[in-house]
Amino acid sequence: MSSGTxxxxxxxxxxxxxxxxxxxxxxxxxxxxxxxxxxxxxxxAGLAALLVTPAFGLNNxxxxxxxxxxxxxxxxxxxxxxxxFTGYVDFGHGVFFGIGGYTAGLLVTHVxxxxxxxxxxxxxxxxxxxxxxxxxxxxxxxxxxxxxxxGAFMAMRELALVFRDFTGGSGGIIFKAVIxxxxxxxxxxxxxxxxxxxxxxxxxSQLGSSMLAVRENEIGAxxxxxxxxxxxxxxxxxxxxxxxxxxxxxxxQTAFIDPxxxxxxxxxxxxxxxxxxxxxxxxxxxxxxxxxFILLRETLWGTEGEDFLLFFGVALIVVVLVLPKxxxxxxxxxxxxARARRAGKEDGR
Amino acid sequence: xxxxSQVVLDGIVLGGFYAxxxxxxxxxxxxxxVLNLAHGECVLIGAYLAWxxxxxxxxxxxxxxxxxxxxxxxFGWVLCKTLVGRVVERPPLMSLLLTFGIGAVAQGVLxxxxxxxxRVTTTSYSDDVVxxxxxxxxxxxxxxxxxAVVILVLxxxxxxxxxxGRSIQAAAQNKAAARVxxxxxxxxxxxxxxxxxxxxxxxxxxxxxxxxxxxxxGPLLTMKAFAIVVLGGVGRMTGxxxxxxxIGLIETMLASYVPSVGTGLGIAAAFILVVLVLxxxxxxxxxxxxxxxxx
Amino acid sequence: xxxxxxxxxxxxxxxxxxxxxAVDFHVGEGEIVGLIGPNGSGxxxxxxxxxxxxxxxxxxxxxxxxxxxxxxxxxxxxxxxxRTFQDARVFGELTVTENVLLSRDWTRLPSFGLLRPxxxxxxxxxxxLLDLVGLGGLAGEKAGSLSxxxxxxxxxVMAMMPGPKVVMLDEATSGVNxxxxxxxxxxxxxxxxxxxxxxxxxxxxxxxxxxxxxxxVVLQQGRVLAEGPPAEVKSNQEVIDAYxxx
Ligand SMILES: Nc1ncnc2c1ncn2[C@@H]1O[C@H](COP(=O)(O)OP(=O)(O)OP(=O)(O)O)[C@@H](O)[C@H]1O
Ligand SMILES: [Mg+2]
Numbered sequence: 001m002s003s004g005t006x007x008x009x010x011x012x013x014x015x016x017x018x019x020x021x022x023x024x025x026x027x028x029x030x031x032x033x034x035x036x037x038x039x040x041x042x043x044x045a046g047l048a049a050l051l052v053t054p055a056f057g058l059n060n061x062x063x064x065x066x067x068x069x070x071x072x073x074x075x076x077x078x079x080x081x082x083x084x085f086t087g088y089v090d091f092g093h094g095v096f097f098g099i100g101g102y103t104a105g106l107l108v109t110h111v112x113x114x115x116x117x118x119x120x121x122x123x124x125x126x127x128x129x130x131x132x133x134x135x136x137x138x139x140x141x142x143x144x145x146x147x148x149x150x151g152a153f154m155a156m157r158e159l160a161l162v163f164r165d166f167t168g169g170s171g172g173i174i175f176k177a178v179i180x181x182x183x184x185x186x187x188x189x190x191x192x193x194x195x196x197x198x199x200x201x202x203x204x205s206q207l208g209s210s211m212l213a214v215r216e217n218e219i220g221a222x223x224x225x226x227x228x229x230x231x232x233x234x235x236x237x238x239x240x241x242x243x244x245x246x247x248x249x250x251x252x253q254t255a256f257i258d259p260x261x262x263x264x265x266x267x268x269x270x271x272x273x274x275x276x277x278x279x280x281x282x283x284x285x286x287x288x289x290x291x292x293f294i295l296l297r298e299t300l301w302g303t304e305g306e307d308f309l310l311f312f313g314v315a316l317i318v319v320v321l322v323l324p325k326x327x328x329x330x331x332x333x334x335x336x337x338a339r340a341r342r343a344g345k346e347d348g349r
Numbered sequence: 350x351x352x353x354s355q356v357v358l359d360g361i362v363l364g365g366f367y368a369x370x371x372x373x374x375x376x377x378x379x380x381x382x383v384l385n386l387a388h389g390e391c392v393l394i395g396a397y398l399a400w401x402x403x404x405x406x407x408x409x410x411x412x413x414x415x416x417x418x419x420x421x422x423x424f425g426w427v428l429c430k431t432l433v434g435r436v437v438e439r440p441p442l443m444s445l446l447l448t449f450g451i452g453a454v455a456q457g458v459l460x461x462x463x464x465x466x467x468r469v470t471t472t473s474y475s476d477d478v479v480x481x482x483x484x485x486x487x488x489x490x491x492x493x494x495x496x497a498v499v500i501l502v503l504x505x506x507x508x509x510x511x512x513x514g515r516s517i518q519a520a521a522q523n524k525a526a527a528r529v530x531x532x533x534x535x536x537x538x539x540x541x542x543x544x545x546x547x548x549x550x551x552x553x554x555x556x557x558x559x560x561x562x563x564x565x566x567g568p569l570l571t572m573k574a575f576a577i578v579v580l581g582g583v584g585r586m587t588g589x590x591x592x593x594x595x596i597g598l599i600e601t602m603l604a605s606y607v608p609s610v611g612t613g614l615g616i617a618a619a620f621i622l623v624v625l626v627l628x629x630x631x632x633x634x635x636x637x638x639x640x641x642x643x644x
Numbered sequence: 645x646x647x648x649x650x651x652x653x654x655x656x657x658x659x660x661x662x663x664x665x666a667v668d669f670h671v672g673e674g675e676i677v678g679l680i681g682p683n684g685s686g687x688x689x690x691x692x693x694x695x696x697x698x699x700x701x702x703x704x705x706x707x708x709x710x711x712x713x714x715x716x717x718x719x720x721x722x723x724x725x726x727r728t729f730q731d732a733r734v735f736g737e738l739t740v741t742e743n744v745l746l747s748r749d750w751t752r753l754p755s756f757g758l759l760r761p762x763x764x765x766x767x768x769x770x771x772x773l774l775d776l777v778g779l780g781g782l783a784g785e786k787a788g789s790l791s792x793x794x795x796x797x798x799x800x801v802m803a804m805m806p807g808p809k810v811v812m813l814d815e816a817t818s819g820v821n822x823x824x825x826x827x828x829x830x831x832x833x834x835x836x837x838x839x840x841x842x843x844x845x846x847x848x849x850x851x852x853x854x855x856x857x858x859x860x861v862v863l864q865q866g867r868v869l870a871e872g873p874p875a876e877v878k879s880n881q882e883v884i885d886a887y888x889x890x
Contacts, residue, residue, distance in 0.1 A: 003501055006444065039615070062371075069506045083442075089441075089442045089870055091386075091445065091446065091449070099538075117574050119475075133364050136624050136627055136628045137624065137627075139627070140627065142442075143382075143441045144579065146384075146441075146442075146445055147384055147386070147445075147572075147575050148575075148579075148620075148623065148624070148627075150568070150571075150572065150575075150619040151575070151576065151616065151619070151623065152620060154568065154569070154572055154615050154616045154620070155617035155620040155621070156617075158613055158614060158615075158616050159614075159615045159617055162613040162614060162617075168778045186479055198731050204760055204761050205618075205758065205759050205761060206745070206746070206759075206761070207758045208747050209738060209742050209745070210746060212735065212737055212738055213735045213738065213746055215734050215737075215876060216735045216736060216737055216738075217735065219697060219717075220729065220733030221695060221719075221728070221735075221746075222697070222718045222736070223695065223718075223721060223726070223727055223733070224715040224718075224721060224726075224746055224747040224802060225718050225721035225726075225747065225748075226372070226718055226724045226746065227719075228718070229716075235742060242509050251720070252748070265568065269449065269450075269453055272446055272449060273446075276446055280442070292776075300757075306458055307461070308457075309454070309457035309460065310453070310454055310457030310458065311452045311457075312450070312453050312454030312456060313450045313451065313452070313454030313455075313456075314450070314454060315450075316447070316453065317432065317447060317448030317450040317451065317454070318441055318448060319433060319446075320436065320446045320447045320450065320888065321436075321447075324439065324443055
C-alpha cells in the first residue's frame with residue numbers, strides 16, 4: 001500500500017541490518033547455538049541422559065547432589081520470573097519456600113493429611129500469600145519492593161517462631177521420613193525441566209514480553225494497554241507458587257522443618273548470587289548459574305562450613321563488580337558486539 | 350510492668366535509638382539512592398568496637414564514642430570509595446546485591462571474631478537506674494536516648510548549617526545540577542556514606558551497653574531502620590524521628606501487653622504497619638520522595 | 645455536540661503550580677487537532693490527564709460518551725485512546741516487532757492469547773505498519789539500538805497498532821530529520837484516511853502542525869488562549885504575542 005511513498009528513516013545502518021539478518025551468522029555464540037533445532041536436540045539429549053542416570057547405580061550422595069542442582073534450577077528460574085523479567089527484585093523470596101514447607105508440615109501434623117495430598121496445596125498457599133502481599137507491595141518502586149519483601153520474609157519467620165502451639169516454634173515439625181533419593185531425583189528433575197521450559201515459552205509469549213516491558217518502563221507499558229498491576233501480580237504469583245511447591249518437597253525430603261531452616265537467610269543470598277552469576281532476566285542464566293555455583297561449591301567447599309557466609313559474601317561482591325550481567329548476559333553482549341563489528345566492516349567495504 | 354507511662358517511656362528510649370540508625374540509612378539512601386543492606390551489620394561493628402574497647406582496654410563506651418564515630422566515618426568513606434561508589438550509577442539491584450554481600454562478609458567476620466554468643470558492654474553504671482517522675486530507666490538506656498538526641502541534633506546542624514551539609518542536600522535533590530555548580534559528587538557520596546556509618550557506629554556503641562547483641566542481629570536492625578525510613582519518608586529528619594518513635598512504642602507495647610508472644614513480633618508488627626501505611630499513603634506518613642511506581 | 649473525546653474543566657496541580665486550569669478540550673471523529681503553546685504551558689500534562697496517566701484534580705473526560713476520568717491508563721488505551729511520549733518510550737530490550745506486538749488490541753486477544761506467541765493477524769498488521777513508516781528492515785533489531793528519530797516513528801506505530809479511535813502525539817517531529825518530516829505528515833494523512841483515526845498533535849514545529857490540523861488549540865499557562873481553524877489562529881494577535889512571534 002505504501003509503494004509510491006518514499007520510506008522514512010532509510011538510515012545507512014538499516015541496510016547493514018538487512019544484510020545482517022540475511023547473512024549466515026558466524027562466530028561462536030551466534031552460529032552454533034542460534035539454531036533452535038540444535039538447541040532443542042541438545043536439550044533432549046541431556047534430558048535423556050539425566051533420565052537414565054539413576055539406573056547406572058549412582059550412589060546416594062551423587063543423586064543428592066544432582067537433585068540439589070535441579071532444585072536450585074527450579075528455585076532460581078522461578079525467582080527470575082519476578083525478579084528478572086518484571087525487574088521487581090524479590091529479596092525475600094525465601095518466604096515462599098518457608099510457606100511451602102510449613103503448609104505441608106502443618107497439614108501433616110494438624111490434619112493428618114498424607115504428604116502427597118499436601119503437595120498441590122503448598123503452591124496454592126504460596127499463591128494466596130503472593131496475592132495478599134503482592135497487591136500492596138508491587139506498587140512500590142524497585143528498591144522499596146526488594147526490601148519490603150525481605151521484611152515479609154523476616155516477619156513470617158517471626159510468626160513461625162512465635163506461634164509455637166500451632167507451628168511447633170523453634171522445636172519444629174518432624175515428618176515421617178521418606179528416604180528415597182531416586183524418587184526425589186526424578187521429582188526435582190521434573191520441576192527443573194518444567195520451570196526452565198516454562199521460562200523459554202514465557203519469554204516468547206505476549207505475557208513474557210509484557211513483563212519485560214514492565215521492567216523497562218512501567219508507565220510506557222501501561223500506555224500501551226498493558227495492565228501492569230495484573231502482569232506483575234501474575235509473575236509474582238507464579239514465581240511464589242513454584243517456590244512454595246519446591247519448599248514443600250524439600251521439607252518432605254529433609255523430614256524435619258523449623259523456622260531457622262525453612263526461612264534461611266542463606267537461601268536469599270544463594271538465589272541472588274546464582275542468578276546474578278548466570279544472568280538475571282535471561283532465560284537460561286538462572287539454570288546455568290545454579291548448576292555452576294553448586295558444582296563449584298561442591299568441589300571447592302564440600303559442605304557449608306563455618307565460614308560459608310564469608311565465602312558467599314565475597315563471591316557476591318566479586319560477581320557484582322566483575323560480571324554484573326552474568327555469564328549468559330555477557331556472552332550475549334559479546335555476540336552482539338561481534339555481530340555489530342562484522343556489520344560495520346561489511347559497511348566499510 | 351504494664352504501667353502505660355513506663356511503657357511509653359521505654360518506647361521513646363527505643364525510638365531514640367531507632368531514629369539514630371534510621372537517619373543513617375535515610376541519609377545514604379536519600380543522597381546516593383543506595384539502600385544499604387549491610388546497615389544492621391554496621392551497627393553491630395560499632396557495638397563490637399565499643400565492647401572491645403571496654404573489655405580489653407577498659408575504656409568507657411561514652412568516652413570511646415567520638416573515636417568510634419570517627420572510625421565509622423573512615424570505614425564508610427573507604428567502603429564507598431572502594432566498593433559502594435562503583436555501583437551507585439548502576440541499576441539498583443547491583444547496590445542491593447553488593448551491600449547484601451558486604452553484610453554477609455561482615456556477619457561472617459563478626460562470627461569468626463566474637464562467636465555467636467550474645468555480648469553486653471558492661472560498664473561501671475550498667476546496673477544503675479535513673480528515676481524520672483517516678484518512672485525508671487536503666488542508666489545505659491538513658492545514655493542511649495541522650496546520646497541519640499545529641500548526635501541527631503548535631504547531624505541536623507551539620508546538614509543544614511554547614512557548607513558540606515548543603516552540598517550533600519543539593520546532591521540529594523539533583524545530581525546533575527550539583528555537578529554543574531561544581532560539587533564533586535564522588536566526594537559527596539563518600540562523605541554522606543561516612544556520616545551514615547558514623548551514625549550507626551554510634552548507635553551500636555550506645556546499644557551495646559544497653560542490651561545484648563550478637564552477629565545475627567544485623568538484618569533485624571536493617572529491617573527496622575528501613576521500615577522507619579519508609580514510614581517517615583526518605584530524606585526527612587522529622588519524619589524519621591516520628592516514625593522511629595512509632596515503631597519503638599509499638600514494640601514496647603507489644604512486649605508488655607501481648608502475653609508471651611509480643612516480644613517476638615517486632616518485625617512482623619513493623620512490616621504490617623509499613624504495608625498498611627503504604628496502602629493508604631503511598632509516600633509515607635509525611636510525604637517526601639515518591640515511593641511507588643506511579644501507575 | 646457530542647465529540648469523540650470530550651474533556652471538561654480539566655485541572656491539574658503540581659503542589660502549588662497549576663499546570664492545567666479548567667481546560668475544555670474536545671476531538672471530533674476523524675478530526676486532526678493541533679495543540680500548541682510555549683514550553684511549560686501544560687500540553688504534555690493535558691495529554692497525560694486525557695490518557696489517564698495522571699489523575700486530573702478536577703474535571704471530566706469522556707471517550708465515545710463513556711467516562712474515563714478514573715480509569716487505568718491501560719484501560720483507556722484499550723478503549724481506543726493512545727498516545728506517544730515526548731521522550732519516546734519504546735522498550736529497548738525488545739525487538740522492534742515485539743514492541744509493536746505488545747501494543748496490539750488487547751481486548752481482541754483470542755482466548756489464552758496472552759499465553760501464546762502473537763497470532764498471524766497481529767504479526768501482519770505489525771509488519772504492515774512498520775513498512776509504512778520505513779522501519780520494516782529493522783523489525784528484528786532491538787529497539788534500543790534505533791536512533792532517536794527511528795524510536796519516535798516506532799512509538800507512532802505502537803500507538804497505531806491497536807487501531808485506536810484517537811492518537812495523541814507528543815512532539816512527533818522533534819529529533820526527526822527535517823527532510824523526513826514532510827513524509828511523516830504524508831504517513832499521518834494516509835493513516836488518518838485509511839483507519840479513520842483522529843489525531844491530537846502536540847508540536848513546536850509550527851509549519852507542520854498548521855499544515856496538518858483541522859483545528860488548532862493554543863495553551864498558555866494552563867489555559868486555553870485561543871482555538872479555531874489554523875488560518876484564524878495564525879492571525880490572532882494574542883497568539884502571535886504569546887507564542888508565534890512576529
Ligand atoms: N511531574 C511534574 N512535577 C512537577 N511539575 C511538573 C511535572 N510535570 C510538569 N510539571 C510542570 O507543569 C507545567 C506544564 O508542563 P508540561 O510538561 O505539560 O508543559 P509542555 O507544554 O508539555 O511543555 P514543553 O513544550 O516544554 O514540552 C510546567 O510548568 C512543568 O514544570
Ligand atoms: Mg511537553
